Amino acid sequence: MKQFAMAASLIALAATGATAEEVTLKGVTAFAGGTTFSRPFEAFVERVNETGKGVVQINYVGGPEAVPTFELGNAVSNGIVDIANNTTAFYTNLLPTGDALHLATNTIQDQRANGCYDKIDALHQEQMNVKYLARTGDHIQFHLYLTKPIDTTDLSGLTIRVTPVYRAMFEKLGATLVRTAPGEVYTALERGAIDGYGWPVQGVMDLGWDEQTKYRVDPGFYQVDVNFLVNLDKWNELSDEAKKVLEDAAEWTEARSAENLSINEAEAAKQAEAGIEVIAFDADTSKSWLDTAQTAGWEAVAAIDEKIAADLKPCLTE
Ligand code: 173
Structure with a gap:
Protein backbone atom coordinates (compact mmCIF):
# COMPACT_ATOMS: atom_id res chain seq x y z
CA MET A 1 0.00 0.00 0.00
CA ILE A 140 -1.10 59.12 -3.17
CA GLN A 141 -4.14 61.18 -2.19
CA PHE A 142 -7.08 62.46 -4.22
CA HIS A 143 -7.98 66.13 -4.76
CA LEU A 144 -10.75 68.24 -6.21
CA TYR A 145 -9.64 70.21 -9.30
CA LEU A 146 -11.71 73.20 -10.50
CA THR A 147 -12.14 75.68 -13.32
CA LYS A 148 -13.63 78.29 -10.94
CA PRO A 149 -12.68 79.17 -7.36
CA ILE A 150 -14.45 78.19 -4.13
CA ASP A 151 -13.82 79.49 -0.63
CA THR A 152 -15.86 77.06 1.46
CA THR A 153 -16.53 73.32 1.28
CA ASP A 154 -19.94 74.04 -0.23
CA LEU A 155 -19.99 72.54 -3.73
CA SER A 156 -23.61 73.32 -4.58
CA GLY A 157 -24.03 74.73 -8.07
CA LEU A 158 -20.92 72.93 -9.33
CA THR A 159 -20.99 70.00 -11.75
CA ILE A 160 -18.11 67.68 -10.90
CA ARG A 161 -16.76 64.66 -12.75
CA VAL A 162 -16.50 61.70 -10.36
CA THR A 163 -16.04 57.99 -9.96
CA PRO A 164 -17.34 56.11 -6.91
CA VAL A 165 -14.21 57.32 -5.04
CA TYR A 166 -15.56 60.85 -4.60
CA ARG A 167 -19.29 60.24 -4.91
CA ALA A 168 -20.36 60.08 -1.26
CA MET A 169 -18.21 63.05 -0.20
CA PHE A 170 -19.01 65.43 -3.07
CA GLU A 171 -22.69 64.53 -2.92
CA LYS A 172 -22.79 65.39 0.77
CA LEU A 173 -21.18 68.76 -0.08
CA GLY A 174 -23.95 69.51 -2.58
CA ALA A 175 -22.25 68.99 -5.96
CA THR A 176 -23.98 67.74 -9.09
CA LEU A 177 -22.13 64.62 -10.18
CA VAL A 178 -21.21 63.15 -13.56
CA ARG A 179 -19.38 59.84 -13.75
CA THR A 180 -16.86 59.41 -16.55
CA ALA A 181 -13.83 57.31 -17.40
CA PRO A 182 -10.52 59.22 -17.30
CA GLY A 183 -10.46 59.20 -21.10
CA GLU A 184 -13.50 61.52 -21.21
CA VAL A 185 -12.35 64.19 -18.76
CA TYR A 186 -10.49 66.40 -21.24
CA THR A 187 -13.46 66.75 -23.59
CA ALA A 188 -15.88 67.36 -20.71
CA LEU A 189 -13.64 70.21 -19.49
CA GLU A 190 -13.15 71.64 -22.97
CA ARG A 191 -16.90 71.72 -23.58
CA GLY A 192 -17.60 73.27 -20.19
CA ALA A 193 -19.79 70.29 -19.29
CA ILE A 194 -18.05 70.10 -15.91
CA ASP A 195 -16.68 72.70 -13.46
CA GLY A 196 -14.12 70.31 -12.08
CA TYR A 197 -13.13 66.74 -11.40
CA GLY A 198 -11.77 64.43 -8.77
CA TRP A 199 -8.29 63.00 -9.44
CA PRO A 200 -5.15 62.07 -7.48
CA VAL A 201 -2.22 64.48 -7.00
CA GLN A 202 -0.32 62.57 -9.69
CA GLY A 203 -1.24 62.26 -13.36
CA VAL A 204 -3.17 65.49 -14.07
CA MET A 205 -0.75 66.38 -16.85
CA ASP A 206 -0.70 62.93 -18.50
CA LEU A 207 -3.72 63.71 -20.67
CA GLY A 208 -3.30 67.50 -20.85
CA TRP A 209 -5.94 68.40 -18.25
CA ASP A 210 -3.68 71.15 -16.87
CA GLU A 211 -4.63 73.24 -19.93
CA GLN A 212 -8.22 73.29 -18.71
CA THR A 213 -7.62 73.36 -14.94
CA LYS A 214 -7.34 76.52 -12.82
CA TYR A 215 -7.34 75.25 -9.23
CA ARG A 216 -6.43 72.31 -7.02
CA VAL A 217 -8.16 72.19 -3.65
CA ASP A 218 -5.94 71.21 -0.69
CA PRO A 219 -5.87 69.14 1.43
CA GLY A 220 -6.01 65.85 -0.42
CA PHE A 221 -8.07 63.01 0.97
CA TYR A 222 -8.21 59.18 0.85
CA GLN A 223 -5.53 56.99 -0.75
CA LEU A 261 6.15 60.53 -1.44
CA SER A 262 8.78 62.30 -3.53
CA ILE A 263 6.85 61.92 -6.79
CA ASN A 264 3.87 63.71 -5.16
CA GLU A 265 6.04 66.73 -4.42
CA ALA A 266 7.46 66.81 -7.93
CA GLU A 267 3.95 66.57 -9.43
CA ALA A 268 2.62 69.40 -7.26
CA ALA A 269 5.55 71.55 -8.42
CA LYS A 270 4.81 70.70 -12.07
CA GLN A 271 1.15 71.63 -11.57
CA ALA A 272 2.22 75.00 -10.18
CA GLU A 273 4.49 75.55 -13.18
CA ALA A 274 1.57 74.70 -15.45
CA GLY A 275 -0.43 77.48 -13.79
CA ILE A 276 -2.67 75.43 -11.50
CA GLU A 277 -3.27 77.52 -8.36
CA VAL A 278 -3.80 75.92 -4.97
CA ILE A 279 -6.92 76.73 -2.97
CA ALA A 280 -5.62 75.89 0.50
CA PHE A 281 -8.35 75.63 3.11
CA ASP A 282 -7.58 77.00 6.59
CA ALA A 283 -7.23 74.56 9.50
CA ASP A 284 -10.92 74.48 10.47
CA THR A 285 -12.19 74.17 6.91
CA SER A 286 -9.59 71.48 6.20
CA LYS A 287 -10.77 69.52 9.20
CA SER A 288 -14.38 69.72 8.10
CA TRP A 289 -13.38 68.74 4.51
CA LEU A 290 -11.47 65.67 5.73
CA ASP A 291 -14.11 64.71 8.31
CA THR A 292 -16.77 64.79 5.60
CA ALA A 293 -14.52 62.65 3.38
CA GLN A 294 -14.03 59.94 6.00
CA THR A 295 -17.57 59.99 7.41
CA ALA A 296 -19.33 60.00 4.04
CA GLY A 297 -16.93 57.34 2.70
CA TRP A 298 -17.45 54.84 5.52
CA GLU A 299 -21.21 55.54 5.68
CA ALA A 300 -21.47 54.62 2.01
CA VAL A 301 -19.60 51.33 2.49
CA ALA A 302 -21.67 50.49 5.61
CA ALA A 303 -24.87 51.19 3.66
CA ILE A 304 -23.78 48.53 1.14
CA ASP A 305 -22.67 45.96 3.73
CA GLU A 306 -22.44 46.87 7.38
CA LYS A 307 -20.61 43.69 8.34
CA ILE A 308 -17.88 44.05 5.73
CA ALA A 309 -17.42 47.75 6.59
CA ALA A 310 -17.01 46.87 10.28
CA ASP A 311 -14.58 44.09 9.42
CA LEU A 312 -12.37 46.18 7.10
CA LYS A 313 -12.34 49.55 8.88
CA PRO A 314 -10.02 48.57 11.75
CA CYS A 315 -7.45 46.80 9.56
CA LEU A 316 -7.41 49.57 6.90
CA THR A 317 -7.05 52.41 9.38
CA GLU A 318 -4.93 51.01 12.22
O1 173 B 1 -10.79 59.51 -10.65
C1 173 B 1 -10.70 58.36 -11.03
O2 173 B 1 -10.85 57.99 -12.20
C2 173 B 1 -10.37 57.34 -10.04
O3 173 B 1 -11.24 56.87 -9.35
C3 173 B 1 -8.95 56.95 -9.88
C4 173 B 1 -8.62 55.91 -9.00
C5 173 B 1 -7.29 55.56 -8.86
C6 173 B 1 -6.31 56.23 -9.56
C7 173 B 1 -6.65 57.25 -10.41
C8 173 B 1 -7.96 57.62 -10.57
Whole structure:
Protein backbone atom coordinates (compact mmCIF):
# COMPACT_ATOMS: atom_id res chain seq x y z
CA MET A 1 0.00 0.00 0.00
CA LYS A 2 2.76 2.34 1.07
CA GLN A 3 4.78 1.32 -1.96
CA PHE A 4 1.80 1.99 -4.21
CA ALA A 5 1.28 5.45 -2.69
CA MET A 6 4.94 6.23 -3.26
CA ALA A 7 4.83 5.05 -6.84
CA ALA A 8 1.69 7.08 -7.45
CA SER A 9 3.23 10.24 -6.07
CA LEU A 10 6.37 9.66 -8.17
CA ILE A 11 4.22 9.35 -11.27
CA ALA A 12 2.33 12.50 -10.29
CA LEU A 13 5.60 14.33 -9.82
CA ALA A 14 6.91 13.13 -13.17
CA ALA A 15 3.65 14.15 -14.80
CA THR A 16 3.77 17.70 -13.44
CA GLY A 17 7.42 17.95 -14.40
CA ALA A 18 6.67 16.82 -17.92
CA THR A 19 3.64 19.05 -18.46
CA ALA A 20 4.90 22.23 -16.74
CA GLU A 21 5.17 24.56 -19.66
CA GLU A 22 5.63 28.30 -19.78
CA VAL A 23 2.23 29.94 -19.29
CA THR A 24 1.44 33.28 -20.94
CA LEU A 25 -1.12 35.57 -19.30
CA LYS A 26 -2.97 38.24 -21.24
CA GLY A 27 -2.68 41.56 -19.38
CA VAL A 28 -4.73 44.77 -19.74
CA THR A 29 -4.69 48.09 -17.84
CA ALA A 30 -7.70 50.30 -17.07
CA PHE A 31 -5.65 53.47 -17.52
CA ALA A 32 -4.04 54.71 -20.74
CA GLY A 33 -0.77 52.90 -21.43
CA GLY A 34 2.34 54.76 -20.27
CA THR A 35 0.41 57.06 -17.90
CA THR A 36 0.94 57.38 -14.14
CA PHE A 37 -1.41 54.65 -12.94
CA SER A 38 -0.34 52.14 -15.59
CA ARG A 39 3.39 52.54 -14.95
CA PRO A 40 3.66 50.31 -11.85
CA PHE A 41 1.86 47.55 -13.77
CA GLU A 42 4.17 48.02 -16.74
CA ALA A 43 7.20 47.70 -14.44
CA PHE A 44 5.62 44.57 -12.92
CA VAL A 45 5.10 43.04 -16.39
CA GLU A 46 8.73 43.70 -17.26
CA ARG A 47 9.84 42.14 -13.97
CA VAL A 48 7.71 39.01 -14.47
CA ASN A 49 8.94 38.62 -18.03
CA GLU A 50 12.54 38.69 -16.70
CA THR A 51 12.16 36.55 -13.59
CA GLY A 52 9.53 34.19 -15.00
CA LYS A 53 11.33 32.96 -18.13
CA GLY A 54 10.26 29.38 -18.86
CA VAL A 55 7.58 29.59 -16.13
CA VAL A 56 5.19 32.48 -16.61
CA GLN A 57 5.10 35.48 -18.94
CA ILE A 58 2.67 38.37 -19.42
CA ASN A 59 1.53 39.51 -22.82
CA TYR A 60 0.62 43.14 -22.16
CA VAL A 61 -1.98 44.00 -24.77
CA GLY A 62 -2.76 47.58 -23.68
CA GLY A 63 -5.34 49.82 -22.07
CA PRO A 64 -8.86 51.16 -22.66
CA GLU A 65 -8.43 50.80 -26.44
CA ALA A 66 -8.27 47.02 -25.84
CA VAL A 67 -10.97 46.81 -23.14
CA PRO A 68 -13.11 49.86 -22.15
CA THR A 69 -12.30 51.16 -18.64
CA PHE A 70 -15.52 50.12 -16.93
CA GLU A 71 -15.58 46.72 -18.73
CA LEU A 72 -12.20 45.52 -17.49
CA GLY A 73 -13.61 44.16 -14.20
CA ASN A 74 -16.03 41.92 -16.13
CA ALA A 75 -13.29 40.88 -18.56
CA VAL A 76 -10.90 39.62 -15.84
CA SER A 77 -13.77 38.12 -13.87
CA ASN A 78 -14.89 35.95 -16.79
CA GLY A 79 -11.41 35.19 -18.12
CA ILE A 80 -11.38 37.24 -21.34
CA VAL A 81 -8.38 38.92 -19.68
CA ASP A 82 -6.06 36.93 -17.37
CA ILE A 83 -4.50 39.79 -15.41
CA ALA A 84 -5.77 43.35 -15.03
CA ASN A 85 -4.46 46.60 -13.59
CA ASN A 86 -7.61 48.19 -12.21
CA THR A 87 -8.95 50.38 -9.42
CA THR A 88 -11.93 49.35 -7.26
CA ALA A 89 -13.81 52.48 -8.39
CA PHE A 90 -13.97 50.97 -11.89
CA TYR A 91 -15.39 47.62 -10.72
CA THR A 92 -17.94 48.52 -8.03
CA ASN A 93 -20.55 46.70 -10.19
CA LEU A 94 -18.82 43.46 -9.18
CA LEU A 95 -17.41 44.36 -5.74
CA PRO A 96 -19.57 47.17 -4.28
CA THR A 97 -17.67 47.28 -0.96
CA GLY A 98 -14.41 47.79 -2.87
CA ASP A 99 -14.96 51.47 -2.07
CA ALA A 100 -13.48 50.69 1.36
CA LEU A 101 -10.01 50.29 -0.14
CA HIS A 102 -9.46 53.96 -0.90
CA LEU A 103 -10.43 54.80 2.70
CA ALA A 104 -7.22 53.13 3.88
CA THR A 105 -4.85 55.22 5.98
CA ASN A 106 -2.14 52.54 6.23
CA THR A 107 0.02 50.79 3.63
CA ILE A 108 -0.36 47.50 1.77
CA GLN A 109 2.60 46.23 3.81
CA ASP A 110 0.56 46.95 6.99
CA GLN A 111 -2.46 45.28 5.42
CA ARG A 112 -0.48 42.15 4.56
CA ALA A 113 0.85 42.01 8.13
CA ASN A 114 -2.49 42.57 9.91
CA GLY A 115 -4.63 40.16 7.87
CA CYS A 116 -6.49 42.81 5.87
CA TYR A 117 -4.93 41.65 2.61
CA ASP A 118 -6.36 38.15 3.15
CA LYS A 119 -9.84 39.54 3.85
CA ILE A 120 -9.75 41.72 0.74
CA ASP A 121 -8.39 38.82 -1.33
CA ALA A 122 -11.26 36.60 -0.08
CA LEU A 123 -13.84 39.25 -1.05
CA HIS A 124 -12.34 39.52 -4.54
CA GLN A 125 -12.30 35.72 -4.93
CA GLU A 126 -15.86 35.21 -3.66
CA GLN A 127 -17.56 38.16 -5.32
CA MET A 128 -15.70 38.58 -8.59
CA ASN A 129 -13.74 35.41 -9.27
CA VAL A 130 -10.31 37.06 -9.18
CA LYS A 131 -7.15 36.74 -7.11
CA TYR A 132 -6.23 40.10 -5.51
CA LEU A 133 -2.52 39.96 -6.26
CA ALA A 134 -1.18 43.44 -5.45
CA ARG A 135 -2.08 46.99 -4.48
CA THR A 136 -0.26 50.06 -5.82
CA GLY A 137 -0.97 53.75 -5.15
CA ASP A 138 -0.02 53.96 -1.47
CA HIS A 139 0.76 57.50 -0.25
CA ILE A 140 -1.10 59.12 -3.17
CA GLN A 141 -4.14 61.18 -2.19
CA PHE A 142 -7.08 62.46 -4.22
CA HIS A 143 -7.98 66.13 -4.76
CA LEU A 144 -10.75 68.24 -6.21
CA TYR A 145 -9.64 70.21 -9.30
CA LEU A 146 -11.71 73.20 -10.50
CA THR A 147 -12.14 75.68 -13.32
CA LYS A 148 -13.63 78.29 -10.94
CA PRO A 149 -12.68 79.17 -7.36
CA ILE A 150 -14.45 78.19 -4.13
CA ASP A 151 -13.82 79.49 -0.63
CA THR A 152 -15.86 77.06 1.46
CA THR A 153 -16.53 73.32 1.28
CA ASP A 154 -19.94 74.04 -0.23
CA LEU A 155 -19.99 72.54 -3.73
CA SER A 156 -23.61 73.32 -4.58
CA GLY A 157 -24.03 74.73 -8.07
CA LEU A 158 -20.92 72.93 -9.33
CA THR A 159 -20.99 70.00 -11.75
CA ILE A 160 -18.11 67.68 -10.90
CA ARG A 161 -16.76 64.66 -12.75
CA VAL A 162 -16.50 61.70 -10.36
CA THR A 163 -16.04 57.99 -9.96
CA PRO A 164 -17.34 56.11 -6.91
CA VAL A 165 -14.21 57.32 -5.04
CA TYR A 166 -15.56 60.85 -4.60
CA ARG A 167 -19.29 60.24 -4.91
CA ALA A 168 -20.36 60.08 -1.26
CA MET A 169 -18.21 63.05 -0.20
CA PHE A 170 -19.01 65.43 -3.07
CA GLU A 171 -22.69 64.53 -2.92
CA LYS A 172 -22.79 65.39 0.77
CA LEU A 173 -21.18 68.76 -0.08
CA GLY A 174 -23.95 69.51 -2.58
CA ALA A 175 -22.25 68.99 -5.96
CA THR A 176 -23.98 67.74 -9.09
CA LEU A 177 -22.13 64.62 -10.18
CA VAL A 178 -21.21 63.15 -13.56
CA ARG A 179 -19.38 59.84 -13.75
CA THR A 180 -16.86 59.41 -16.55
CA ALA A 181 -13.83 57.31 -17.40
CA PRO A 182 -10.52 59.22 -17.30
CA GLY A 183 -10.46 59.20 -21.10
CA GLU A 184 -13.50 61.52 -21.21
CA VAL A 185 -12.35 64.19 -18.76
CA TYR A 186 -10.49 66.40 -21.24
CA THR A 187 -13.46 66.75 -23.59
CA ALA A 188 -15.88 67.36 -20.71
CA LEU A 189 -13.64 70.21 -19.49
CA GLU A 190 -13.15 71.64 -22.97
CA ARG A 191 -16.90 71.72 -23.58
CA GLY A 192 -17.60 73.27 -20.19
CA ALA A 193 -19.79 70.29 -19.29
CA ILE A 194 -18.05 70.10 -15.91
CA ASP A 195 -16.68 72.70 -13.46
CA GLY A 196 -14.12 70.31 -12.08
CA TYR A 197 -13.13 66.74 -11.40
CA GLY A 198 -11.77 64.43 -8.77
CA TRP A 199 -8.29 63.00 -9.44
CA PRO A 200 -5.15 62.07 -7.48
CA VAL A 201 -2.22 64.48 -7.00
CA GLN A 202 -0.32 62.57 -9.69
CA GLY A 203 -1.24 62.26 -13.36
CA VAL A 204 -3.17 65.49 -14.07
CA MET A 205 -0.75 66.38 -16.85
CA ASP A 206 -0.70 62.93 -18.50
CA LEU A 207 -3.72 63.71 -20.67
CA GLY A 208 -3.30 67.50 -20.85
CA TRP A 209 -5.94 68.40 -18.25
CA ASP A 210 -3.68 71.15 -16.87
CA GLU A 211 -4.63 73.24 -19.93
CA GLN A 212 -8.22 73.29 -18.71
CA THR A 213 -7.62 73.36 -14.94
CA LYS A 214 -7.34 76.52 -12.82
CA TYR A 215 -7.34 75.25 -9.23
CA ARG A 216 -6.43 72.31 -7.02
CA VAL A 217 -8.16 72.19 -3.65
CA ASP A 218 -5.94 71.21 -0.69
CA PRO A 219 -5.87 69.14 1.43
CA GLY A 220 -6.01 65.85 -0.42
CA PHE A 221 -8.07 63.01 0.97
CA TYR A 222 -8.21 59.18 0.85
CA GLN A 223 -5.53 56.99 -0.75
CA VAL A 224 -5.26 55.59 -4.26
CA ASP A 225 -5.75 51.86 -4.80
CA VAL A 226 -4.75 50.47 -8.16
CA ASN A 227 -4.76 46.70 -7.99
CA PHE A 228 -3.46 43.73 -9.97
CA LEU A 229 -6.25 41.15 -10.40
CA VAL A 230 -5.81 37.64 -11.82
CA ASN A 231 -8.75 35.60 -13.14
CA LEU A 232 -9.28 33.00 -10.39
CA ASP A 233 -9.66 29.97 -12.68
CA LYS A 234 -6.42 30.90 -14.37
CA TRP A 235 -4.72 31.51 -11.01
CA ASN A 236 -5.81 28.11 -9.68
CA GLU A 237 -4.36 26.38 -12.75
CA LEU A 238 -0.91 27.94 -12.30
CA SER A 239 1.99 25.93 -10.90
CA ASP A 240 3.31 26.91 -7.47
CA GLU A 241 6.42 28.15 -9.22
CA ALA A 242 4.42 30.48 -11.47
CA LYS A 243 2.39 31.77 -8.52
CA LYS A 244 5.62 32.52 -6.69
CA VAL A 245 7.03 34.50 -9.62
CA LEU A 246 3.86 36.62 -9.68
CA GLU A 247 3.68 37.05 -5.90
CA ASP A 248 7.35 38.03 -5.63
CA ALA A 249 6.99 40.57 -8.43
CA ALA A 250 3.79 41.88 -6.77
CA GLU A 251 5.56 42.55 -3.48
CA TRP A 252 8.51 44.07 -5.34
CA THR A 253 6.08 46.48 -7.03
CA GLU A 254 4.32 47.28 -3.75
CA ALA A 255 7.64 48.17 -2.09
CA ARG A 256 8.21 50.77 -4.82
CA SER A 257 5.09 52.70 -3.69
CA ALA A 258 7.33 54.39 -1.10
CA GLU A 259 8.69 56.45 -4.02
CA ASN A 260 5.29 58.15 -4.29
CA LEU A 261 6.15 60.53 -1.44
CA SER A 262 8.78 62.30 -3.53
CA ILE A 263 6.85 61.92 -6.79
CA ASN A 264 3.87 63.71 -5.16
CA GLU A 265 6.04 66.73 -4.42
CA ALA A 266 7.46 66.81 -7.93
CA GLU A 267 3.95 66.57 -9.43
CA ALA A 268 2.62 69.40 -7.26
CA ALA A 269 5.55 71.55 -8.42
CA LYS A 270 4.81 70.70 -12.07
CA GLN A 271 1.15 71.63 -11.57
CA ALA A 272 2.22 75.00 -10.18
CA GLU A 273 4.49 75.55 -13.18
CA ALA A 274 1.57 74.70 -15.45
CA GLY A 275 -0.43 77.48 -13.79
CA ILE A 276 -2.67 75.43 -11.50
CA GLU A 277 -3.27 77.52 -8.36
CA VAL A 278 -3.80 75.92 -4.97
CA ILE A 279 -6.92 76.73 -2.97
CA ALA A 280 -5.62 75.89 0.50
CA PHE A 281 -8.35 75.63 3.11
CA ASP A 282 -7.58 77.00 6.59
CA ALA A 283 -7.23 74.56 9.50
CA ASP A 284 -10.92 74.48 10.47
CA THR A 285 -12.19 74.17 6.91
CA SER A 286 -9.59 71.48 6.20
CA LYS A 287 -10.77 69.52 9.20
CA SER A 288 -14.38 69.72 8.10
CA TRP A 289 -13.38 68.74 4.51
CA LEU A 290 -11.47 65.67 5.73
CA ASP A 291 -14.11 64.71 8.31
CA THR A 292 -16.77 64.79 5.60
CA ALA A 293 -14.52 62.65 3.38
CA GLN A 294 -14.03 59.94 6.00
CA THR A 295 -17.57 59.99 7.41
CA ALA A 296 -19.33 60.00 4.04
CA GLY A 297 -16.93 57.34 2.70
CA TRP A 298 -17.45 54.84 5.52
CA GLU A 299 -21.21 55.54 5.68
CA ALA A 300 -21.47 54.62 2.01
CA VAL A 301 -19.60 51.33 2.49
CA ALA A 302 -21.67 50.49 5.61
CA ALA A 303 -24.87 51.19 3.66
CA ILE A 304 -23.78 48.53 1.14
CA ASP A 305 -22.67 45.96 3.73
CA GLU A 306 -22.44 46.87 7.38
CA LYS A 307 -20.61 43.69 8.34
CA ILE A 308 -17.88 44.05 5.73
CA ALA A 309 -17.42 47.75 6.59
CA ALA A 310 -17.01 46.87 10.28
CA ASP A 311 -14.58 44.09 9.42
CA LEU A 312 -12.37 46.18 7.10
CA LYS A 313 -12.34 49.55 8.88
CA PRO A 314 -10.02 48.57 11.75
CA CYS A 315 -7.45 46.80 9.56
CA LEU A 316 -7.41 49.57 6.90
CA THR A 317 -7.05 52.41 9.38
CA GLU A 318 -4.93 51.01 12.22
O1 173 B 1 -10.79 59.51 -10.65
C1 173 B 1 -10.70 58.36 -11.03
O2 173 B 1 -10.85 57.99 -12.20
C2 173 B 1 -10.37 57.34 -10.04
O3 173 B 1 -11.24 56.87 -9.35
C3 173 B 1 -8.95 56.95 -9.88
C4 173 B 1 -8.62 55.91 -9.00
C5 173 B 1 -7.29 55.56 -8.86
C6 173 B 1 -6.31 56.23 -9.56
C7 173 B 1 -6.65 57.25 -10.41
C8 173 B 1 -7.96 57.62 -10.57
